Amino acid sequence: xxxxxxxxxxxxxxxxxxxxxxxxxxxxxxxxxxxxxxxxxxxxxxxxxxxxxxxxxxxxxxxxxxxxxxxxxxxxxxxxxxxxxxxxxxxxxxxxxxxxxxxxxxxxxxxxxxxxxxxxxxxxxxxxxxxxxxxxxxxxxxxxxxxxxxxxxxxxxxxxxxxxxxxxxxxxxxxxxxxxxxxxxxxxxxxxxxxxxxxxxxxxxxxxxxxxxxxxxxxxxxxxxxxxxxxxxxxxxxxxxxxxxxxxxxxxxxxxxxxxxxxxxxxxxxxxxxxxxxxxxxxxxxxxxxxxxxxxxxxxxxxxxxxxxxxxxxxxxxxxxxxxxxxx
Numbered sequence: 001x002x003x004x005x006x007x008x009x010x011x012x013x014x015x016x017x018x019x020x021x022x023x024x025x026x027x028x029x030x031x032x033x034x035x036x037x038x039x040x041x042x043x044x045x046x047x048x049x050x051x052x053x054x055x056x057x058x059x060x061x062x063x064x065x066x067x068x069x070x071x072x073x074x075x076x077x078x079x080x081x082x083x084x085x086x087x088x089x090x091x092x093x094x095x096x097x098x099x100x101x102x103x104x105x106x107x108x109x110x111x112x113x114x115x116x117x118x119x120x121x122x123x124x125x126x127x128x129x130x131x132x133x134x135x136x137x138x139x140x141x142x143x144x145x146x147x148x149x150x151x152x153x154x155x156x157x158x159x160x161x162x163x164x165x166x167x168x169x170x171x172x173x174x175x176x177x178x179x180x181x182x183x184x185x186x187x188x189x190x191x192x193x194x195x196x197x198x199x200x201x202x203x204x205x206x207x208x209x210x211x212x213x214x215x216x217x218x219x220x221x222x223x224x225x226x227x228x229x230x231x232x233x234x235x236x237x238x239x240x241x242x243x244x245x246x247x248x249x250x251x252x253x254x255x256x257x258x259x260x261x262x263x264x265x266x267x268x269x270x271x272x273x274x275x276x277x278x279x280x281x282x283x284x285x286x287x288x289x290x291x292x293x294x295x296x297x298x299x300x301x302x303x304x305x306x307x308x309x310x311x312x313x314x315x316x317x318x319x320x321x322x323x324x325x326x327x328x
Contacts, residue, residue, distance in 0.1 A: 009036040009198040010071050010165035012057060017066035019052050019222075026052045028222040029066065034215075037196040041213035043203055043245065049222040050202045054168050057200065058087045070166065085109055088159030088167040088197075092174045094151045096143040102128075102154050103139040109162040127157040131187065149180035153187070160195075169201045173208070185211055206245050210234075210254055218242050230258055256287040256320075263287075264320055265304040265313040280305045283312060287320050294320075 012034040019027040027049040034040045042050040055061040057068060059080050068075045075083060096105045106127055107120045115123075128135045131153040143151055152172060159167055173181045185208060192199065203209055209216050210230045217227040218238075226238035234255045237243040247254055262283040280303040281290045290302055300317040 009196055011036050012166065012198060012200065013067075013069040013072075014053070014057075015067045015069070017053070017056065017068055018064050019049070019056060019061065020064045026222055027056070027063075030219075030222075030224050032217060032224065032227070034198060034200065036198055038214045039192055039199040039201060039212060040215050040217060041201045041203060041209040042217050042219060043206055043209040044219035045245075046204060048219040050204075050219050051170055053219070054170050054200055054202050057166070058084050058089060058168060060084075085113060085162060086164055086166070088162070088164035090152075090155050090159040090167070090169045090172045092171040094143070094155035096151060096154060096158070098143050100142070101139065102133075102141050102143075102146070105143070105154060106157045106161050108158060113162055115162075123161055124157075127160060130191065131157050133157075147180075148176050149184060152176065152180075152184055156188070156191075160191075160197075165198065167197045167199045169199065171202055171204070174203070174205075181208075188212065206247065207254070207257075210258060218245060231255075234258070253288055253291075256291060257289075259287045261285050261287060261290050261304055261315055265315045266319065267313045268311060278303050280311065281315065282307070290315055291317075291320055 012032075014030055014032040016029045016031060017027060018025065018029050030049075030053065032040075032053075042053060044050050052061055056063045057070075057075070059075055070078075097108075100108075103121075103124050106124045110120045110123060124139065125135055128138060133150065133153055138146075138150070138154075143154070146154065155172065156169075159169075173184050176184065189212065201209075201212060213230060215227060216230060216233055218225050218233070218241075220241055226233060226242050233242065234246060234251055237246055237251075243251070260283065261281055264287060265283065279293060279297055279299060281293060283304050283306055293302060294300060294317055302315050303311050304313040304315050306312045
């Protein structure tokens with residue numbers, strides 16, 4: 001099975017890491033430990049140092065001071081090329097070679113690692129299937145024949161091809177339309193639930209960070225100003241800058257987008273019932289989706305259904321906005 005071959009995810013540590021470009025300090029003595037298997041999102045405004053931090057991990061940019069370690073070993077102890085081949089890297093522009101087919105692009109790093117041709121072919125097939133690209137349709141295509149979303153999927157497949165311990169992603173979905181972007185975010189979450197890679201993901205979009213991250217690291221002027229779970233940041237932003245990134249007065253709606261209806265619904269007495277024509281929402285939909293439905297239809301309650309469409313409870317407006325047990 002493919003899962004049995006997967007490399008164990010790595011732990012990444014940045015210890016007082018600084019990067020200077022001449023007299024300018026792009027990253028200022030940051031400390032960050034990313035546990036194995038975590039999806040860590042670096043977020044902040046343009047020029048805050050998040051992409052520079054990402055690129056220092058695989059030595060595309062050399063750090064000026066401090067230490068960067070992968071599983072306890074300093075990255076400068078690794079041969080640069082060997083280091084980069086064990087770290088997957090996906091970027092906004094995909095970086096696909098335009099004169100190579102999809103299959104050849106995906107197989108780049110395995111070829112550099114001198115994998116047997118049969119193993120490369122099997123890995124390409126596996127990744128195309130994993131990312132929802134039919135091999136018979138896409139393997140022989142060239143990048144210019146792909147949509148933006150398809151090309152980005154191929155870029156992610158190439159980053160995963162050699163089964164890296166670490167996956168670095170620099171604004172990978174930033175140039176896509178909102179519908180395709182949301183689809184690929186869902187795809188990444190699905191992949192991570194299966195692969196459990198150590199992922200460092202850079203974005204300037206706080207909604208994307210809130211959706212994807214196990215942990216969010218907020219950067220400003222080259223420093224880390226706050227880090228923690230989406231829930232922790234929404235509940236207690238460290239300062240006005242973090243609060244503004246989180247949307248200020250929209251923080252409540254962003255928090256509602258993270259909370260499933262199942263957490264606030266009232267179960268149906270006697271178990272599941274038959275679906276009806278009354279407005280309903282799925283148990284795994286977010287409170288934000290439920291509130292939007294209530295506002296649109298001018299109602300103050302919804303039925304809640306399970307994956308089979310059976311009614312399993314109800315959600316009132318009050319339950320949506322006030323957690324049971326909380327002070328009124």
